[in-house]
Amino acid sequence: MKRLARNQLVRIDTLAWQQIEARAWDPQAQEILAHWRAHSLPLVVCRQRDDASPDQICLGLPAPMQWSRRRLALRVPLDQIQVSGFFPSFLQVARASHWGLAAMDFDSALSSLGVNTRVYGSHGWQFLTDLPYLHDESDIDLSLHVDDFEAARRVVQQLATTELHRRIDGEIVFPTGEAIAWRELQKLLAGQTTQVMVKARCSIRLAAMEEVSQLGWGTHRLTPKTALALN
Numbered sequence: 001m002k003r004l005a006r007n008q009l010v011r012i013d014t015l016a017w018q019q020i021e022a023r024a025w026d027p028q029a030q031e032i033l034a035h036w037r038a039h040s041l042p043l044v045v046c047r048q049r050d051d052a053s054p055d056q057i058c059l060g061l062p063a064p065m066q067w068s069r070r071r072l073a074l075r076v077p078l079d080q081i082q083v084s085g086f087f088p089s090f091l092q093v094a095r096a097s098h099w100g101l102a103a104m105d106f107d108s109a110l111s112s113l114g115v116n117t118r119v120y121g122s123h124g125w126q127f128l129t130d131l132p133y134l135h136d137e138s139d140i141d142l143s144l145h146v147d148d149f150e151a152a153r154r155v156v157q158q159l160a161t162t163e164l165h166r167r168i169d170g171e172i173v174f175p176t177g178e179a180i181a182w183r184e185l186q187k188l189l190a191g192q193t194t195q196v197m198v199k200a201r202c203s204i205r206l207a208a209m210e211e212v213s214q215l216g217w218g219t220h221r222l223t224p225k226t227a228l229a230l231n
Contacts, residue, residue, distance in 0.1 A: 003201075004045045004057055004078075004081070004084060005045065005177045005201060006045055006046065006047060006177060006179070006199070006200070006201045007044060007045060007087065007120055007143055007173075008044070008045045008084050008085070008086060009042040009043070009044055009045075009084065009085045009086060009087065009128075010042060010043055010044075010045060010057070010059065010081050010082075010083065010084045010085075011040060011042055011043070011081075011082045011083050012043065012059075012076055012080050012081060012082060013080045013081075013082050015080060016076045016077070016080035017033075017037040019076075020033060020074060020076070021033050021034070021037070028067060028068075028070065029070070029072060031067070032061065032063045032067050032070065032072060033061075033072070036061060039129075041128070041129055042085070042128065043059040043060065043061055043074065044059060044060045044061075044062070044120075045057060045058070045059060045060075045201075046058055046059060046060040046073070047199070047200075047201065047202065047203075047204070048201055048202045049075075050202075052075060055077055055078050055079070056075050056076065056077055056078065057075070057076060057077075057078050057081065058073070058074070058075050059073075059074045059075070059076060060072070060073060060074070061074060062125060064125070064126070064129065064131040064132050064133045065132045065133060065135070066131070066132060069133075086118055087118040087119055087120045087124040087128070087143065088118065088119055088124060088127050088128065089116075089117060089118055089119070090103075090106075090107050090110070090117040090118065090119055090142065091104075091107045092119075092127070093119045093123055093124065093127050094107060096127060097123070097127075099164065099165065100165075102162075102163070102164055102165075103164055106158075106162050106164065109158050109162075110144070110155070110158065113151065113154050113155060113158065114146075114147065114151065115144050115145065115146055115151070115155055116144075116145040117142055117143070117144050117145070118142070118143045118145075119140065119141065119142060119143075120141050120142075120143055120170070121138075121139065121140075121141030121169070121170075122134050122135075122138040122139075122141070123138065123140055123141065124141065138166065139166060139167045139168070139169035139170075140164065140166045140167070140168050140169065140170070141169050141170045142168060142169070142170035142171075142182075143170055143171060143173055143179075144159075144170065144171070144172045144173065144182065145173045145175075146172055146173070146174060146175075146216070147175060147216055148174075148175075148215075148216035149174075149212065149213045149214070149215055149216060151216075152172045152174070152180075152185060152215075152216075153189060155172060155182070156172070156182055156185055156186050156189060159182055159186075160186060168182075169181075169182075169183070170182060171199070172185060174215040174216040175216045176200075176215065176216065177200065177201055178198050178199065178200045178215055179198070179199045179200075180196050180197070180198055180199070180212065181196070181197070184196040184197060185212070188209060188212065194208055194209070195207060195208050196212060198211075198212070198215075
């Protein structure tokens with residue numbers, strides 16, 4: 001299996017679920033895990049812990065509102081991953097949620113920039129699980145995959161001029177898998193800050209403009225435009 005990127009979705013095999021549920025969990029966690037296993041719901045690849053061995057993968061399970069939005073941290077052997085996929089596209093969620101013409105225009109604008117846009121966070125998980133994640137203040141969390149820094153700059157300009165029914169949050173992801181919150185990048189481009197936080201699969205670091213402007217050079221896209229969400 002190819003190297004799993006941060007924010008990819010995975011499903012695990014029966015043995016993995018048995019091993020996870022055999023651990024010492026409190027009753028609420030046991031109920032969450034039992035529901036996830038019974039409905040074959042996906043888990044998400046999170047930032048990898050320093051103490052994780054090379055043959056393990058660190059995963060997250062963000063539960064919905066009925067379980068107080070609890071987050072469970074899991075770790076499973078790589079050979080127990082059955083299938084991997086991605087969060088739904090912006091267009092999939094916008095159509096299913098009836099976000100209207102403004103969202104369609106926004107998707108067209110991003111497509112014209114060659115950006116692969118996926119929805120994670122509350123909107124993404126509710127789409128995938130059909131469980132209640134959203135509340136009145138839920139942002140639209142976007143994962144915007146770009147080819148290079150110039151593409152990222154154009155995406156920031158587009159985001160800054162777009163108004164939807166919910167606040168747009170999320171991050172710009174470079175071909176290396178490294179990501180920067182788009183609002184932080186906006187401040188860097190405007191000269192309002194000198195450093196931004198760069199999130200990678202196994203680390204978080206601060207980077208200045210010189211380093212950020214080189215992200216994506218000489219690399220290949222990790223997330224293909226044709227990838228399908230796990231449904």
